[in-house]
Amino acid sequence: xxxxxxxxxxxxxxxxxxxxxxxxxxxxxxxxxxxxxxxxxxxxxxxxxxxxxxxxxxxxxxxxxxxxxxxxxxxxxxxxxxxxxxxxxxxxxxxxxxxxxxxxxxxxxxxxxxxxxxxxxxxxxxxxxxxxxxxxxxxxxxxxxxxxxxxxxxxxxxxxxxxxxxxxxxxxxxxxxxxxxxxxxxxxxxxxxxxxxxxxxxxxxxxxxxxxxxxxxxxxxxxxxxxxxxxxxxxxxxxxxxxxxxxxxxxxxxxxxxxxxxxxxxxxxxxxxxxxxxxxxxxxxxxxxxxxxxxxxxxxxxxxxxxxxxxxxxxxxxxxxxxxxxxxxxxxxxxxxxxxxxxxxxxxxxxxxxxxxxxxxxxxxxxxxxxxxxxxxxxxxxxxxxxxxxxxxxxxxxxxxxxxxxxxxxxxxxxxxxxxxxxxxxxxxxxxxxxxxxxxxxxxxxxxxxxxxxxxxxxxxxxxxxxxxxxxxxxxxxxxxxxxxxxxxxxxxxxxxxxxxxxxxxxxxxxxxxxxxxxxxxxxxxxxxxxxxxxxxxxxxxxxxxxxxxxxxxxxxxxxxxxxxxxxxxxxxxxxxxxxxxxxxxxxxxxxxx
Numbered sequence: 387x388x389x390x391x392x393x394x395x396x397x398x399x400x401x402x403x404x405x406x407x408x409x410x411x412x413x414x415x416x417x418x419x420x421x422x423x424x425x426x427x428x429x430x431x432x433x434x435x436x437x438x439x440x441x442x443x444x445x446x447x448x449x450x451x452x453x454x455x456x457x458x459x460x461x462x463x464x465x466x467x468x469x470x471x472x473x474x475x476x477x478x479x480x481x482x483x484x485x486x487x488x489x490x491x492x493x494x495x496x497x498x499x500x501x502x503x504x505x506x507x508x509x510x511x512x513x514x515x516x517x518x519x520x521x522x523x524x525x526x527x528x529x530x531x532x533x534x535x536x537x538x539x540x541x542x543x544x545x546x547x548x549x550x551x552x553x554x555x556x557x558x559x560x561x562x563x564x565x566x567x568x569x570x571x572x573x574x575x576x577x578x579x580x581x582x583x584x585x586x587x588x589x590x591x592x593x594x595x596x597x598x599x600x601x602x603x604x605x606x607x608x609x610x611x612x613x614x615x616x617x618x619x620x621x622x623x624x625x626x627x628x629x630x631x632x633x634x635x636x637x638x639x640x641x642x643x644x645x646x647x648x649x650x651x652x653x654x655x656x657x658x659x660x661x662x663x664x665x666x667x668x669x670x671x672x673x674x675x676x677x678x679x680x681x682x683x684x685x686x687x688x689x690x691x692x693x694x695x696x697x698x699x700x701x702x703x704x705x706x707x708x709x710x711x712x713x714x715x716x717x718x719x720x721x722x723x724x725x726x727x728x729x730x731x732x733x734x735x736x737x738x739x740x741x742x743x744x745x746x747x748x749x750x751x752x753x754x755x756x757x758x759x760x761x762x763x764x765x766x767x768x769x770x771x772x773x774x775x776x777x778x779x780x781x782x783x784x785x786x787x788x789x790x791x792x793x794x795x796x797x798x799x800x801x802x803x804x805x806x807x808x809x810x811x812x813x814x815x816x817x818x819x820x821x822x823x824x825x826x827x828x829x830x831x832x833x834x835x836x837x838x839x840x841x842x843x844x845x846x847x848x849x850x851x852x853x854x855x856x857x858x859x860x861x862x863x864x865x866x867x868x869x870x871x872x873x874x875x876x877x878x879x880x881x882x883x884x885x886x887x888x889x890x891x892x893x894x895x896x897x898x899x900x901x902x903x904x905x906x907x908x909x910x911x912x913x914x915x916x917x918x919x920x921x922x923x924x925x926x927x928x929x930x931x932x933x934x935x936x937x938x939x940x941x942x943x944x945x946x947x948x949x950x951x952x953x954x955x956x957x958x959x960x961x962x963x964x965x966x967x968x969x970x971x972x973x974x975x976x977x978x979x980x
Contacts, residue, residue, distance in 0.1 A: 477517075548582040617653075694837075707974065713739055713750070870892060
């Protein structure tokens with residue numbers, strides 16, 4: 387029986403429940419061994435399949451979710467045996483009582499391991515096809531793009547194949563990679579001709595997933611004839627003695643899952659923590675409930691977007707002056723606040739706050755920015771560094787920034803932790819700057835839809851390989867960047883790179899960092915990573931100069947650089963030396979920027 391025939395001939399189909407957690411419950415062994423038991427102890431896997439079918443499941447998944455050589459840390463020889471055995475065990479258990487789906491998980495890139503993901507997909511799929519598989523399920527997905535190459539490969543080899551894609555939506559309404567529901571639905575509808583069914587699984591319990599699923603289901607029904615599946619977790623797990631344990635409440639789960647039946651859901655099963663008892667109770671509800679589904683579920687309406695003053699300046703191509711301040715090393719914000727006040731009075735449009743430069747801990751830039759905005763009443767642009775935060779922490783800080791009326795951020799990967807500190811300080815690089823930009827873009831279409839955040843990035847026109855810097859710039863633009871702040875500019879080569887960058891569709895604020903002494907100039911040239919300063923500029927200072935004399939030289943150089951590149955940029959980005967805002971004020975006045 388085909389998948390379409392199964393769904394067409396039944397109002398709602400009971401699907402199976404969890405394999406991994408039920409395997410652990412039966413054997414006491416970790417679920418990471420589950421797929422290997424297709425060949426180590428196939429009778430256990432066969433028993434699990436048969437228990438689910440006896441409980442009423444008419445749709446079952448092969449025990450191959452993690453069957454890839456990267457996750458199982460095995461070679462293709464053993465992997466082939468695992469996949470082939472997994473498919474045969476499910477097929478034999480199903481007989482003519484259930485339809486079997488070849489289960490494939492998404493394989494994500496790992497920057498530390500050379501791994502050809504597409505070749506791995508091809509190998510896995512070819513193993514299934516050689517066993518006669520024509521129905522596939524890709525489940526627990528964070529996005530569609532990760533598995534599109536595999537889906538395309540299946541459709542090329544088997545045009546009549548049937549494919550289910552099932553996604554994990556967290557309680558906050560986004561996937562684990564931060565993609566909001568609306569964006570996910572857009573991608574699914576765009577690729578609907580390749581799919582037979584779409585669904586949700588894992589991540590949430592039956593009650594938590596209900597509202598999300600109805601929105602998902604309503605949109606699918608409005609734009610396609612795809613079937614829809616639901617496979618929630620048993621609930622929220624606890625960690626007991628190092629093991630993940632779900633509350634055993636099959637009656638409650640079944641009651642909550644049964645709410646979907648009246649909406650015409652094609653299949654209902656279970657994910658982590660569910661057992662045959664959960665499926666038995668769901669099957670009972672399905673046999674007694676055959677109401678038609680509801681189509682008219684409210685859908686998100688278009689919202690008129692409100693733009694900040696800074697965003698409006700970007701849109702209107704107005705010349706912008708930004709100035710950066712360093713956050714304090716401690717709890718005294720007085721110097722930073724006073725500097726911000728001077729900068730505002732000097733005509734600065736927006737103040738940026740750096741994020742722990744060189745990997746040294748300082749006050750949080752979002753908190754600093756919020757305080758500057760409240761006390762000085764000027765727009766702010768906190769730098770948000772990926773190094774110290776995983777994706778959950780980044781989303782949290784973005785929610786907080788938005789609540790403080792911060793409507794622009796600079797997304798940066800972040801400086802690396804010094805080698806001497808790595809024994810006690812652990813770097814976190816869950817995302818890089820481009821992925822953070824993509825995350826903010828998605829949040830702009832969802833949580834921040836009424837008042838989006840302007841996304842900025844860094845650009846280094848003085849890079850040793852300008853072509854690489856320009857390619858990186860193009861990637862940032864594709865990920866949602868609307869403007870960039872450049873590294874400080876001192877050389878002719880950097881100016882030429884700026885001219886080339888200006889051909890791209892992005893606003894460029896050129897970095898100007900006044901040097902304020904002979905010692906400061908030498909330090910910047912020799913000890914600050916990425917800083918390229920010609921010798922002739924350093925030689926314009928001397929160790930014998932007074933503070934005032936050296937400051938005047940630095941201001942003159944800064945003004946000269948501004949004049950050279952004024953026609954090739956959309957604004958100036960001042961990096962304030964030692965938070966000496968009066969220096970920036972003098973440069974602005976002398977260069978007649980205001």
